[in-house]
């Protein structure tokens with residue numbers, strides 16, 4: 001594990017609302033489907049890191065961090081693929097939920113805003129993956145899945161921490177927090193609504209509990 005990926009700021013609050021019990025129920029009911037989707041997510045996370053490296057090719061610090069990140073995501077892909085193979089579940093293409101494209105649509109076109117938004121969107125996706133993997137690690141009835149998701153959790157937490165550090169160093173805390181708050185609301189919006197069909201459940205399919213409801217549920221008013 002690269003020390004470059006370690007950082008102390010993973011405690012920044014990324015998500016504006018927690019995933020709903022309905023999402024967890026749907027994901028647990030279709031474990032193999034979520035696992036196939038997860039394999040695709042790991043590969044896509046590596047792809048995003050590479051894309052950013054290519055977009056900003058002369059930024060050495062960025063290159064070093066994102067190269068390590070891309071390698072780690074590919075290792076995760078291999079881990080998920082190995083589990084799929086043990087379960088004799090073929091890797092097949094799946095229709096992606098609107099989540100990724102609706103977040104990408106939030107990225108502003110001109111630099112340097114494009115860089116800030118791209119890092120924050122990547123960090124938000126990492127943060128949501130981490131939150132949902134933690135739910136699966138705690139609640140999956142299958143011990144193999146609990147183990148896999150549990151193992152991946154620590155790295156995913158470092159990943160959104162890494163994107164945070166990249167933003168803060170380049171744009172400062174105030175600008176970063178302000179934009180993160182806006183994008184975090186768009187992230188919740190992208191996960192709002194109800195699943196149209198059971199087989200459309202994905203790592204990033206709809207299912208969030210609005211912040212006001214979750215505060216009530218946990219007894220805070």
Ligand SMILES: [Fe+2]
Pocket residue numbers: 042045072073076152155156
């Ligand atoms: Fe990963």
Ligand SMILES: [Fe+2]
Pocket residue numbers: 045073126155156159
């Ligand atoms: Fe990640």
